[in-house]
Amino acid sequence: MKLASIREFIKADLSNLKTDNLYRKLRPVDNQKGHLLVNGKKIINFNSNDYLGLAANQEIIKNSLNDFNEISQCSSRLVGGNSTVFENLEKTLSMHRKTEASLAYTTGYSAVLGTLSSVADMNTTIFSDELNHASIIDGCRLSCAKIKVFRHNNMEHLLKLLRGVKGKKIIVTEGIFSIEGDMSNLKSICKLAKEFGAFTIIDDSHGDFVFGTHGSGTPSELNVNNLIDIHISSLSKGLGCFGGYVASSNMVREYLINSSRQFIFTSALPTHLCNFAIEAISIAKKGVQQTKLFKNVQMVRNGLRKIGYNTGNSVSQIIPIQIGSEKLAMEFASKLLEKGIFVHPMRFPTVRKGRSVLRLSLSASHTKAELVYTLEELYNLGRKHKLL
């Protein structure tokens, strides 16, 4: 294809995105001591996944920079060497997830991609929940496996799909779904996996450090921790840090080190981030931040339902407000921002077309006054737009 036609294609595609209200642009923000400023104005931020409010903890930041020698080792762990800091982080993560071993990745996205594309091949069938995150969809595609998508949390559909499929099977799901905020039906999934000899992989990026005893995750909350073959998570959400990891058996770790291109062919996670993660885990384990978070969750979820908003089946700190049209979702978000409330309108391809939502990500660091004010403004706006 000629370069000119590629240019025309890009131009036309951008124009279509604008017409369909699906155009995305980067919004400039500033950060002042952990407070986000938009247009120089302090806002209440519902777009961060810093659920436990640890990302701006100055003491952890200071401690994690204690032996700060270089910003990054500027090479992969296989080539540039394996600092004891990585091993310490991975031991801490294995203890946290109650698994034999762990492996750190530079992001949660690459951990998901790296795992699925390594353990599955064209002779594997992957059963994937229809609302699974983009990283899972991309990992499935990259693996070249046959993909069967089951209806969201629908075990009858999963059972129907599992029947008659021969060969290697994987069931992959999220723990807490990233837009809906609901919990995966892990008990039934594990039961079906056992019955059909399927491997279980869970991406618990949004349940990790939040749910379960001492924040040990969604499978622990549901008493199925030892039935999960591979746990994957992000360090950039509940923990308020950056990076990703896989927790599983020694053999899976060894296999990923030898086969996962997203681990082999990229530079190592910087060690100051590993230090931050180790210290943040020790704070998360105390459970104080989770108690604060769930107090906030209770207040907002009850408040929204009382006002009359549809928040779906959310049971977590992720609370979606169903809006529908892309245009209205954008209008809502922009009006809220004028009032100092920062909520992103989630549109296609993050959600289905015509099913836009405003997703509130709650944090332990939100104050009661901020949440009361937000509920009041959401009520005013909902009345004005005849949504309530």
Ligand SMILES: Cc1ncc(COP(=O)(O)O)c(C=O)c1O
């Ligand atoms: C379910 C899920 N998995 C993986 C990721 C990727 O994690 P990270 O931001 O660490 O790359 C995200 C990020 O939003 C997510 O929601």
